[in-house]
Amino acid sequence: xxxxxKLKTKEICYxxxxxxxxxxxxxxxxxxxxxxxxxxxxxxxxxxxxxxxxTLQHTKQPTKFxxxxxxFIDKLLYIYFKSIDIDKLINDSxxxxxxxxxxxxxxxxxxxxxxxxxxxxxxxxxxxxxxFKQPKIIDYYKHARTKDKEAAKESYxxxxxxxxxxxxxxxxxxxxxxxxxxxxxxESEIYMSMKHTKTLCGSCAFKEDRKYIK
Numbered sequence: 241x242x243x244x245x246k247l248k249t250k251e252i253c254y255x256x257x258x259x260x261x262x263x264x265x266x267x268x269x270x271x272x273x274x275x276x277x278x279x280x281x282x283x284x285x286x287x288x289x290x291x292x293x294x295t296l297q298h299t300k301q302p303t304k305f306x307x308x309x310x311x312f313i314d315k316l317l318y319i320y321f322k323s324i325d326i327d328k329l330i331n332d333s334x335x336x337x338x339x340x341x342x343x344x345x346x347x348x349x350x351x352x353x354x355x356x357x358x359x360x361x362x363x364x365x366x367x368x369x370x371x372f373k374q375p376k377i378i379d380y381y382k383h384a385r386t387k388d389k390e391a392a393k394e395s396y397x398x399x400x401x402x403x404x405x406x407x408x409x410x411x412x413x414x415x416x417x418x419x420x421x422x423x424x425x426x427e428s429e430i431y432m433s434m435k436h437t438k439t440l441c442g443s444c445a446f447k448e449d450r451k452y453i454k
Contacts, residue, residue, distance in 0.1 A: 254417030267432050276434055285441035293442035300436035308420035313409055330397045338396055340379035347376040364396035370423055
């Protein structure tokens, strides 16, 4: 029974299968690949007509396992967040769970960095040099390091969604990994079949490859 079938029937986990795949020789180093390439490659570049440094260019690149996994998790999170109305949940829980600290600040610029000077008439001064007799009391959201409630809520929302992502990916890790690895294997098989190829010279191939370089 091959690796793919064992993965489908859950005889092996996706992590083991993935490690075994990484150990396989690169397809272009195999004799079957070289023989198939020799049959398909033409005598001139299909873009510019050159006959120098010809290569068999793949017009469709296989999606990598990690990209399949990212898409799968993003879709799973979208469905989950929609089902529980995540925005309403965050708004409702923010005021209950996030209690701001009371901090003293400059009444002119809201700077938190202030200094008390006992012998001066205006016995407070802030980092920008504003002098005042009494500081202002404001709410400070320590978790987000901000005085801005909306910014603190945005930070809280990101944290909630990140925690949900960790829980869901851990809960469904094997299911996600297996489905994504099988999809990646399917696309790799199509790639190795050389179904989507054309003959290009080195220069034209380089120009086309640039769109895949990140």
